[in-house]
Amino acid sequence: MxxxxxxxxxxxxxxxxxxxxxxxxxxxxxxxxxxxxxxxxxxxxxxxxxxxxxxxxxxxxxxxxxxxxxxxxxxxxxxxxxxxxxxxxxxxxxxxxxxxxxxxxxxxxxxxxxxxxxxxxxxxxxxxxxxxxxxxxxxxxxxxxxxxxxxxxxxxxxxxxxxxxxxxxxxxxxxxxxxxxxxxxxxxxxxxxxxxxxxxxxxxxxxxxxxTGYGFEGIRVEGNTIVADLRSNELLDKMYKYVTFFGKDGKVLKESTGRISQAQYECQGNEGYVRVAVYLEGGYSAFSQPLFVEKE
Ligand SMILES: [Zn+2]
Ligand SMILES: [Zn+2]
The missing domain is CATH 3.20.20.140 (Metal-dependent hydrolases)
Structure with missing residues (x-):
């Protein structure tokens, strides 16, 4: 894909x-x-x-x-x-x-x-x-x-x-x-x-x-997996995160939570697009652009 x-x-x-x-x-x-x-x-x-x-x-x-x-x-x-x-x-x-x-x-x-x-x-x-x-x-x-x-x-x-x-x-x-x-x-x-x-x-x-206050270090693709590196440092890493991967029609593809600094989603090929929303505890957020997924 x-x-x-x-x-x-x-x-x-x-x-x-x-x-x-x-x-x-x-x-x-x-x-x-x-x-x-x-x-x-x-x-x-x-x-x-x-x-x-x-x-x-x-x-x-x-x-x-x-x-x-x-x-x-x-x-x-x-x-x-x-x-x-x-x-x-x-x-x-x-x-x-x-x-x-x-x-x-x-x-x-x-x-x-x-x-x-x-x-x-x-x-x-x-x-x-x-x-x-x-x-x-x-x-x-x-x-x-x-x-x-x-x-x-x-x-x-x-x-x-x-x-x-x-x-x-x-x-x-x-x-x-x-x-x-x-x-x-x-x-x-x-x-x-x-x-x-x-x-x-x-x-x-x-x-x-x-x-609205939080962010990504970067978003990369490894094979078929989308890797979102969340903004990270010693203080942020102690805080709870809520990460959601959305696909076509707003479908929730995956949710990851925890005191994490990275979240991943492995694409199946039929998503159309995948976008990432992340919230830091306290409500600060960041919303990625879509990555477009095409079957070859
Ligand atoms: Zn206006
Ligand atoms: Zn205006």
Whole structure:
């Protein structure tokens, strides 16, 4: 069988979020304050509603991304590194055609698109059929840090899309607007260097995972076995872990628990894909991208 592992290229793990707001739309804080709120991050994207906020002023975050949240009344979509020409005849109206045009222009500009908070049923959310009608987007926001567990978690939609055979990555972002929404969920990217180009290259390849505080040292394939090395040190190794391997349709393939620093799953060939979720006692978590499993 063939197992496509996105975690093969080496580099450094970098931490960041692509989806956050400022006073340029409905965020509470000006750009300079948002930079300070994210002190310690390796990269940060600012994605105001229907506006590309220019990065300017003093900041310590090494790498920043221009972004926009296309915000119709029905659905929201994040574009990272969109071309400025999208603003010329801009409309946030949700039609597949209009949203797809934004995706295409962003991809052609070297950026990427993510369908965000797809389960925010009380305001702006995605119907699965609309997600399946879209093409060329890179990912789905599976963890949004807005603060409503009923609405911010979307592993179900991710599994549904992956199970059709469409390959999309899972993203975690704060979508921060107000006090307390910062540093809840982020992406940890294995990039060759901390530049916009290297981070985007790694993100497109799926060489990243979503974190709320815990993480992976790495994920590798040995023969037909997926080996997840959990973040490990003397203190973490004493703590209890809950590891789940998920496959097609969200099926639980294996669970491993204990004061472990590694978990393994031997593929049978019919999984479609395998993704790993891990929780550290206390609730800190990390969610891998899918490894695609094909019978040869
Ligand atoms: Zn939104
Ligand atoms: Zn937002």
């Amino acid at each position: 063939k197992i496509a592992n996105p975690y093969t290229n080496q580099g450094t793990w970098l931490k960041g979020s692509f989806h956050n707001h400022t006073t340029n739309s409905d965020g509470w804080f000006p750009l300079e304050t948002v930079y300070k709120m994210y002190g310690g991050y390796d990269f940060l994207g600012i994605s105001d509603h229907d506006k590309i906020t220019k990065h300017e002023g003093k900041r310590e975050i090494p790498t920043v991304f221009e972004a926009i949240e296309v915000s119709s009344r029905q659905t929201h979509m994040l574009l990272v590194q969109p071309p400025h020409k999208i603003m010329e005849d801009y409309s946030n109206e949700f039609t597949i055609e209009n949203y797809q045009r934004f995706v295409d222009l962003t991809v052609e500009n070297g950026g990427f698109a993510v369908l965000v908070h797809p389960n925010r049923f009380f305001s702006n959310y995605w119907n699965l059929e609309d997600m399946l009608a879209m093409d060329r987007y890179l990912g789905v926001e599976v963890y949004n840090g807005d603060g409503n567990p009923e609405y911010d978690i979307a592993f179900d939609k991710w599994d549904a899309i992956l199970s059709t055979g469409y390959r999309v990555w899972g993203f975690g972002n704060d979508d921060s607007h107000v006090y307390g929404q910062e540093k809840r969920a982020w992406n940890v990217v294995m990039a060759e260097e901390n530049t916009t180009e290297a981070i985007i290259r790694a993100i497109k390849a799926g060489n990243f995972y979503v974190s």
